[in-house]
Amino acid sequence: MKNLLKYGTMVIAIVFVLISCDTDPTELGGEFLGIDVDNTIIEEDFEVTAYSARLNPVQTNNFGSVQLGTYNDPIYGKTTYDFVTQLGINSAGISFGENRRVDSVILTIPYFSRSTGQTGEATTYQLDSVYGNEPINFKIFRNNYFLNSFDPENVEQAATYFSDLGPTVNDIKGEAIEFIDLENPSNPAFEEVTNFTPSPEEVLLTAQNSDNETVVSSRLSPRFRLALEPNFWKDLIVDNENAEYLDSDSNFRNFFRGLYFQVTSSTGNGNLSYLNLTDATIQIFYTSDIPDVQENLASSFILNLTGGRAVMLNNELPSGIQDQISDSFNPENGSERLYLKGGPGAISLIDLFGPDLIGGSDGGPDGVPDQLASLRRNDILVNEANLEFYVDQTAFANATSVSVEPENILLYNLSNRSIIGFGTLQRNDSSGPGIKYEVSLTQYISDILSGTIEIGQLGICVTQNLSAVGASRVKNQTQPQLIESIPIGSAISHEGTVLHGNLSSDPEKRLKLKIFYTEIN
Known part of the structure; x- marks a missing residue:
């Protein structure tokens, strides 16, 4: 929650920096960014590799409430x-x-x-x-x-x-x-x-x-x-x-x-x-x-x-969905679709900035994604960074109500479980299907570029309660990769969704990292 509050105040901090420095632009660009009067803001897309993993049973004795009944998810x-x-x-x-x-x-x-x-x-x-x-x-x-x-x-x-x-x-x-x-x-x-x-x-x-x-x-x-x-x-x-x-x-x-x-x-x-x-x-x-x-x-x-x-x-998970989740686990290339389901369902894993191929003393990998290393060589100010997760509405073809779509997703650091940000489902109107979730990473990317924190693998999950603090353990999960715990808001959630991944057949809806930045020098 401390990190969430920190990222929540990011906008105020950026505006203060920009209006306090004569050499920086006085207005930000785009809708969030304002008007880029000096044409100084650069928009650039960076690679994202995203894929899904099925979850083992999750801890439930730390829930703030208990559930009784049945829930029939149109997908899961x-x-x-x-x-x-x-x-x-x-x-x-x-x-x-x-x-x-x-x-x-x-x-x-x-x-x-x-x-x-x-x-x-x-x-x-x-x-x-x-x-x-x-x-x-x-x-x-x-x-x-x-x-x-x-x-x-x-x-x-x-x-x-x-x-x-x-x-x-x-x-x-x-x-x-x-x-x-x-x-x-x-x-x-x-x-x-x-x-x-x-x-x-x-x-x-x-x-x-x-x-x-x-x-x-x-x-x-x-x-x-x-x-x-x-x-x-x-x-x-x-x-x-x-x-x-x-x-x-x-x-x-x-x-x-x-x-x-x-x-x-x-x-x-x-x-x-x-x-x-x-x-x-x-x-x-x-x-x-x-x-x-x-x-x-x-x-x-x-x-x-x-x-x-x-x-x-x-959970009577359909065999077809089980196979799709298993097939989507591809750490090298990513996936066409991302599967998210609360409880012992599924989460998706995200690696930012693409592969690490060069930079080491022997000409090989150096532990830093190549795109990130290139960006670090520039003296820049990050105005905004975000991930846009588009909903794959074909997955909800059998849904009888738009209310089955989870209202919130949560992005977090997989290793230390710190919260990066969250996205609320955006619709064209209150009765229409969900379009996308947008998650801000501005402070996170700024901290990575400055070396304040190290880049790590991220997790994305649905969440029932944004105010829920803590984690629920995952039982003995080592395959398809080690996952020790998930946010408690995801463990208690009953809903699920399917999102477009980085290999989506619709290029306009592919998951990518968007960064708007200004070169200081």
Whole structure:
């Protein structure tokens, strides 16, 4: 983020330098560059070699949210998202009183949403981070797989769980958690939630007033609320106050290892929700008698869906796309198309300034691309440098909505993961297909020319969240080349795209490095 802020202030810095030096042009050229009144700005294209690599499973236990559902990408196929989460207890050593009766057990998980208006006391909302509107079915199981906080082989490092954890969790899962219909409590308990789609409706909680009338007691932002069959939770918690596993939060996490949310099927494309576990709870509502205090006292006990968690993905990547990604890996020449897909999908790799053929003492390579070495021999000021990534719209021929295209891509240094810049999808109009992403490299190229930093291989990926800081590890990836991690915003992203590469059949859309510069002398 520090580097991103640095590049973000680049424009101000360049303008200040130019207006402070009498020998430099007073206005920059082009749209961004202004008017080149002295005809001093040189525009030059430089070679770029770009190609794609398929990714192994990626780390998911460091996500800020979890995903549940299915997403059907028009290019990269259908992906199913399950997750596992630990539960934590707020209170240890609690006394539940005598003659305990559990009235209800409610699981609540908020959606990400924002208010769009208010009428009287009612608030309308729009859901964020929900994709698709067709139903899914899912079950919740008791999890028997222990999620460590630290790496068992190195307790000084945090544990890492990857997107391929699903089969391991599924093989040893416990019993299914049962649900009940609060509106029809006489109906049998059931194990599968069917025809589920997230609702943007305000959630109303009701209570009985002093006149025994049902009134609205609380208004909550959109969330899903499921009534759990109470006897399981009564036996586990309320009737076991002396159990050792209720003595501390760590004891409880070790005994009851959390919940496993598993999508069982979907209708059509289904839907995918990013869920906010920060405020997610299981609340046990019970009444009991407290000797010498009160009889029939209403209380509740809260379990938080906090602690360790991991998202598990199953991507049905079409075989044709797998082959195209594999064929596009050509470090020597680059590729016609670039493939980007979030999660354990694909990223593209970029080498700037072409090959290194000469410059060494023996007449061979010297470790610096020849075009870069030639540019360094001139005393220049970089006015602007950018990469334009044109979208290959033929890849989206089967897309039913322009919203499937990722809004942002991220350019970063592959070795140290420093952020170079990002590009936002440009369209001719809001309802039209994406045209291109433009990523500024002005500060990066200036630093390379001055020797402040060394040139390195770059990575380009989609990103779900530009503000997400950090990286997600890639599991044991050495082929087709070593890739140790990707930006966390790419790991959590579900979308994908295809871009024109440096060998595109359309010369106007080929990827190239454009540099606008001024010769100082």
